[in-house]
Amino acid sequence: MPSVSMVVNGRQVSGEVEGRTLLVEFLREQLRMTGTHVGCDTSQCGACVVHVNGESVKSCSIFAMAASGAEVATIEGVANADGTLSVLQQAFQDHHGLQCGFCTPGMVMSAADLLKINPNPSETEVREWLEGNICRCTGYHNIVKAILSAAATLRGEAVAAE
């Protein structure tokens, strides 16, 4: 089997994969990093979103080999260095932006990319950006609130307590 190596959350990793092994399978099965989830087999749900070279990617839609040599960031690497929640993660908790938690890693990774590209999104822009992330629990209301609130915090604005 061919081997593949990449940097995941700042750590150099490598492993043996088949040509058909997906990036998400490599993360979950080989690296046992199970924070990244699989919710579908048609690249629709977004539970598997990670960052590859700084951009959000559905990790079920690329082969592990295709990420060879890449910098990959997953939900396990999002918290602050001291273990506390990042601004975005904290906003999800503060605004009850998760229930069962299954879509959450993908939501957070996807939203992080949005806020990098667009630090001041409108509600409509947030909702449109999340088109590729399905949540069955929250009705999105609180996810949208969480992302807008995190955006404000990151811009340095005071956010009204919830």
Next chain:
Amino acid sequence: MAKDEVSASAVGAPMKRREDVRFLTGKGSYTDDMNRPGQSYVVFLRSSVAHGVIRTLDVEAAKASEGVLAVYTHRDIEADGLGGVPCGWEITQSDGSKMVEPAHPILASGKVRHVGDPVVAVIAETKAQARDAAEKITLEIDALPAVVDMRSAETAGAAVHDEAPNNVCYDWDFGDKEKTEAGFAQAAHVTTLEFTNNRLIANAMEPRACIGEHDAAGDRYTLITTSQNPHVIRLLMGAFVLNIPEHRLRVLAPDVGGGFGSKIYHYAEEALVTWASKKVGRPVKWTADRSESFISDAHGRDHVTKAELAMDAEGKFLALRADTMANMGSYLSTFAPCVPTWLHATLLAGQYTTPAIHCRVRAMFTNTVPVDAYRGAGRPEATYLLERIINKAAAELGLDQAEIRRRNFIRPDQFPYETPVALTYDTGDYLATLARVMTMADYAGFEARRQEAAGRGKLRGLGLSCYIEACGIAPSSLVGALGARAGLYEAATVRVNPTGSVSVFTGSHSHGQGHETTFAQVVADQLGIPADSIEIVHGDTDRIAFGMGTYGSRSLAVGGSAIVGAIEKIVAKAKRIAAHLMEASVDDIVFEDGQFKVAGTDKAKAFAEVSLAAYVPHQYPIEELEPGLEETSFYDPKNFTYPAGSYLCEVEVDPDTGVIDIVGMWAADDFGKVINPMIVEGQVHGGLAQGLGQAFIEQCVYDANGQLPSGSYMDYAMPRADDLPSFAVETDLVGTPCTHNPLGVKGCGEAGAIGSPPALVNAVVDALKPYGVQHMDMPLTPQKVWTAIDAATPKMAAE
């Protein structure tokens, strides 16, 4: 305890969820995240044909395939004498006979009955190897005509099961038929509505998964599974399928990624991995692909109904009659038979004083995936029936949609109110929730908004829906009389540890509801200790005494009440210990703010001092009291709980495209006492999204051959963030606390999914009023809306 700790966790405070941190950092522990040493993988070969006889089944090449450990067919299941998948509810038909209850084999035997029916289980070292091997199986099926449309199932000329030649599972009726007919005889006006309640797929984001493991040394099995009720699975699978006694079977339901009903049931895959783990001597893991979930998870709803409402000249309801066909699919799933009957017909009084109600239900077998409870289960169907027919009646009588309801509401002074369909509502205030939602939505200002929209070429509509639901299922003696093969109590153990921390073991299961937080709030409140020192344990049959699990919005009302019951026993015992420590009479001990005090003195012992004495009983009434401080309580509810509310939905329809824009969704709910409003509102949001999804985009579609074209997220329209509006939800009404459980809570998990579909459809029908549209079946897709407008346009132009 510091003051802020009290306030953050107090009952009624929006305490942040403690479970969030693990989910937000990728440290959740879902079934597929778990791996057992030496684990193997199973892949199922499923029928690609809806109905047929297996002619050839050759698995030899698969057995020889690389990495394969075992290949099983029905023959192996039969050889080991396993039972089939059991059904948990038996319906007695109108003629007194029992429903038809065909066998539900774990792997198809002789015949396949739906696309997705599992035929072969292939177990290999890796999932990829199992999949490769499955492709080497020769499976030839002689197709039979598929029974797909239940409306023609009786005359389809093919039987899904030989035992039911006309494909009728049961023909059942409920209510007073004569009295109902008498009501119709007196009526000044009768409104009729024929409609379908569209078939849905729950689609929890975590696909089902399970791992079976057998410990040969102790002959003990462990099943890790994506379940809402691990004890129920232990009971059903152990007793009816695998013949494993409880003490040799542990069922774990760890973090579960949503359920919505679909993870209540005992599924064939669970039994197979458990059984096979012993046969192959290795743990066996199965994880559904989403495509597999679509054809193997129980589906929901799927009713076809004709309803008639008799009224006097003032729009006062005299009688209601309903005739429903309900799709059971190909086999009877765990709770399937009770959904269109006892969870549907009994709700047909709604919030109204209709004096006579009669409902007939015929349940049909079809060559489709089994249908069972999905968020709301029977109650959304009942609510949709009522709230749609009432709006149609209002339109026919020229009455305002709020006014016709007001004329028929059960008044606050009529509680407890006995309906003609067996339920006794303990409490409610329907005028209050209606008034509240009308204020929230600026009901009075709607006509101006309609005008303004018309100026922009848009059709604006406002739809009302007033739901009631029966939660907290239910008194065991009652459900037993109605055909349930289980009791529906809940169990809890409260263990006060020596240093005063508390472990709570609950039979309820959390798969998104936030029990770890809400239950901790309840316990903190009752014991006057910080929420931080309380852990909530769920989802493990080895650690928890017993449990019936989480569904039907029952966890707080039934499971929470069991916790309160255990706490009461704890406090009673602790008072006796405290009395001994302080040399006082137990009658003089009061427990408040986490302190045991001698009334009228300044003597007090902290909770932790008493708990320590219980475990270090040096100074202890040992003659009369056992050491330790741990109590278990089983709570059997005295009645259902009856949350109710009023919802308004406002839409704008684009007449050129038929696209519906939901511009407002307001919900005023009376859930009784609310422990954590943040979580409760979140539950309503999720329910609204699912209910609106049903109403305007979601539809499970089978074609005439029983194939499922809507079998992926490309074809089944899951609501996305940009399909939905922000919601306005208010649950902080003073409300009417439940009168028969100790917390006064009613349950909130399903309300949104129950109340919102008719609100949206009523809004769209209201918007299309100028076109003479009286009804449209869900989902209201742009095509359907556009077609309705287009069909009416020439007529309008001619007028």
